[in-house]
Amino acid sequence: GSQTPPHIALFPSAGMGHLTPFLRIASMLLSKNCMVTLYTAHPTVSATESTYTSLFLSTHPQLKHVNYQITPSHHSNSTTDDPFFLQFAAISRHAPLLHPLLSSASPSFSAIFSDFSLASSITQFAADLAIPNYIVSTTSVRFFSLMAYLPILTSEPAKLSSSSFEVNIPGLTPLSISSIPSPFFDPNHLFTAHIVSNAPAFSEAKGIIINTFDWFEPETLAAVNSGRALSNLPSILPIGPLEPYELSKDQFQSLPWLDNQPEESVVYVSFGSRTAMSKDQIRELADGLERNGCRFLWVIKSSKVDKEDNQELEDLLGSSFLERTQNKGIVVKGWVNQQEILAHPAIGGFINHCGWNSVMEAASRGVPLLAWPQHGDQRVNAEVVENAGLGIWARDWGWGVERLVKGEEIERKIGELMKNEKLRDRARKVGEEARKARGTGGSSDKVLMGVIEVLNL
Ligand code: BUP
Secondary structure (H helix, E strand, C coil): CCCCCCEEEEECCCCHHHHHHHHHHHHHHHHCCCEEEEEEEECCCCHHHHHHHHHHHHHCCCCEEEEEECCCCCCCCCCCCCHHHHHHHHHHHHHHHHHHHHHCCCCCCCEEEEEHHHHHHHHHHHHHHCCCEEEEECCCHHHHHHHHHHHHHHHCHHHCCCCCCEECCCCCCCEEHHHCCHHHHCCCCHHHHHHHHHHHHHCCCCEEEECCCCCCCHHHHHHHHCCCCCCCCCCEEECCCCCCCCCCHHHCCCCHHHHCCCCCCEEEEECCCCCCCCHHHHHHHHHHHHHHCCEEEEEECCCCCHHHCCCCHHHHHCHHHHHHCCCCEEEEECCCCHHHHHHCCCEEEEEECCCHHHHHHHHHHCCCEEECCCCCCHHHHHHHHHHHCCEEECHHHCCCCCCCCCHHHHHHHHHHHHCCHHHHHHHHHHHHHHHHHHCCCCHHHHHHHHHHHHHHC
């Protein structure tokens, strides 16, 4: 081995769902004495992304940071106006320009860890600079496999048709057609085209680092890593659940209310950083919570981008709901410290969209989920959650926008989530397995140590 520690370049893409795993990986690498340089694009779509990056830097002074300027795509593409999709594309377009920055880094880089949505641009210059590139997947192995196979699916329309029942990836259990995100049926959709153009580069990577663990997705991991499925892919390296790093308390709304609630009595409700529910659906959810009568902590978002979220809670819910339920629950707007909430003994269940970071956070804490996928990878993730026994999934609620789910239905499902001892035991078991996986000598710990060992050579 060399005298100098390995130096790793990190390239996240847009949105908190993509930034968070990179910051967790950065913290982990720093604690293992690696040098780390984080490359972030400026401006960010959400204000939270830049806040978190600054917070992280203030608590991890050893981290080197390069904030590069991009030209954001303000105009909407003809297939989407989702600001996060547009930012994925803008960051990818910019990536080749980073070549000189990377080639002049000192000490030179031992490896690049880059978001899967940047695979093709980073692969090109990584090869040119002879730096090994590891792709970081921010989703489940199951959904990652679907993305890896997407170029084949879109080139043969018969394989991906909304009139068939399922999608077959040779070597894997078939995916239900209803779990495929709607943009994938349109090869011209910006998101689809973006994944299709990046997927071929997955096979050029040195490995696919993924926030999951062996026990949680055993079949898909075994199928891919044995070469039975997607044999062109390099090894999938499950190193999760990624360990959360310390966040300073004074940066978040404190929730003293939680401390006074009985153990495992509170339902935590949140749909991640990029989902805004319709006002009507928010009202039905309020109705469901009130009918059920459970204690709740509900984080509400009413716009996709945090900077634009300026609706008052009273407008969304009506002031009488807040009055009627004031002894039962609290509703908050703005960013909360989710990792801390899930670790709180008062939390007994989580109503969630199945963003992959949230799934892994719930898994590490053994908190049972009621899956209510809204878009993207979330239905495929919900299926993984259900198979692992971490949660229940109200499949007939459809995608978030498909139909209005009524208060009565929500009331019933909350009952199933909170009063189901079997589910709770199973979720506890998931939590134990998660801790085992990343504890010393556990499956994820071994994989991570293996990666670092290679970098040290
Ligand atoms: Br909202 C919210 N506090 O208030 P996901 C989210 N989070 O800590 P998403 C907070 O953001 P994608 C809040 O713990 C998780 O680590 C949460 O990522 C944290 O969903 C992250 O769960 C959100 O993957 O991203 O935001 O929909 O669409 O990329 O999955």
